[in-house]
Amino acid sequence: MESSKYLEDIASIKTMMSRSSRFMSLSGLSGILAGVYALVAAVIAHYLIQGHIQLFATNREDFLNLIMRMFASVELAGNLIILFLVTLLLAIGTSIVLTYKKAAKNKESIWDSSSKRLIANFAIPLIAGGIFSIVLIQYGIVGLIAPATLIFYGLALVNASKYTLGDIKYLGLANVIIGLFATQFIGYGLYFWALGFGVFHIIYGAIMYNKYDRQKDEK
């Protein structure tokens, strides 16, 4: 009789500690979808780049060709940036909607001090990485953009893991590692991107979905 009350006390201390400091309603499904978007985007990017290379396979070095090549390069860069932004917005939008739904089900507020802290801690390394990538473009060090984005994204996840499901730390570490790996394979950035943002997200999302979401749906 007495001991069951103590047990209850311990349990409620644990839940209060984690509920007040960690935002637990991140959706696993949104991780899977973000990964799928990233893979689709990587395939489109691959064809855009291949098309661009084939366009100039003839290697004519006259003036007209040079001008055309310049325009096409600018167009390709523009298309890739648009593709990147659309993918990013889709992924963020999906995760907001799904997380909102899950939070409503858990009766957790989506905008409280725990979620704000999570976003701030996630955003700091990510924004630093974004600015750093723009600097890389500025100096024409395009080959390091993919590794840099992977590394900074990974660090953002590791940093955020203290304020949400601890498991995202492993997704973060995996991204940091392949980011560092990618620095030694300049020119294959797209494939590392597809692996980090695509495949890893899908694996992580599936594990999270199994671990946290599915049992709850069955209940």
Add this chain to the structure above:
Amino acid sequence: MSIINNINKAFDHRIRLGIMSVLMVNEKADFKELKELLGATDGNLASHAKALEKEAYIVVQKAFIGRKPNTSYSVTTKGKNAFKKHIEALEKLLGNN
């Protein structure tokens, strides 16, 4: 017997236990957050917070955010130690049974 003495009567209530748990892992928490987390009413939370304040386990900071008054709480070193002892006593009691 000595273990029972470590069970702190000041924490012998769900709301007070909740306030302490939240403050142990957060630098501070304001009144509204605590209310939502614990599912307590204004009066209920205020009276339990007062009791903990009297024991000098927590301190109250009153400030203005814009024009709105904002009450927030944080745990004192005394409160931290007392709560740790309380948890240890609970765990020992459970272990012995």
